[in-house]
Amino acid sequence: MSEAVAPRVDAGTVSVRINFFPGLSADDLEEKLRDRWNRHPHRTAACSFTGLLPDKIPPVLLPMMDVRPDLPAAGITIEQGRRIAQGLTAWEVKVLGSRSFTEAEVMIGGLVTDDVDPGTLESRIVPGLYFAGEMLDVHGDLGGFNFQWAWSSGWSAAGGEAC
Structure with missing residues (x-):
């Protein structure tokens, strides 16, 4: 994200919107929450999210939506319910x-892969020049995958031969 965001941060306000319930609209979430609140009216607002969100999230976010985490679910007003659903x-x-x-942690960039033969990792512009690892603009998940890509692409660029 930093490559896309960093240049824009200096130019003004940049924000990211998070949907804690992907696939649900605010209206759908509000309906789901109202059902929970009606079934468990004595649970607190924070506890009403058990199984839906990690336990530490509601006590932090609810006050930012002007809802007390210890408010009994039965006391959540229509306006508060709407605010909660829209906020989440x-x-x-x-x-x-x-x-x-x-x-x-991770940087985007490197040689455009269109300029490299995918089978040998040889440059299509300069014959005999090979690339491997983070020299190429290849993106992957965190967790050691970049190391695997470095080793595998290095082996491939070397023609599968022992170095």
Whole structure:
């Protein structure tokens, strides 16, 4: 995200919207929550999210929506229910800045892969020049996959031969 966001942060306000319930609109979520609140009127507003959200999220977010976490579900007004549903399907987080390059976990960039033969990783522009690892613009998940890509692409670029 930082490559897409960092240049825009200096230009003005950047925000990200989070839907804690992907696939549900605010109206659908409100209906689902109202059903829960009606079935369990003595649960607190925060506890009414058990099984829907991690336990630590409601006590933090509810006050930001002007709802007390300890409010009994039976006491949640129509307006509060609407605010909760809208907030949890479009939670806005302002991006205040980005960290330095030395603190980056993953960076986007590298040689455009269209310029490289996918079977050999040889440059299509400069014959005999091979690329591997993060020299190429290849994206993947966190968790060591970049290391696997570095090793596998290095092996492939070397022609599968022992170095």
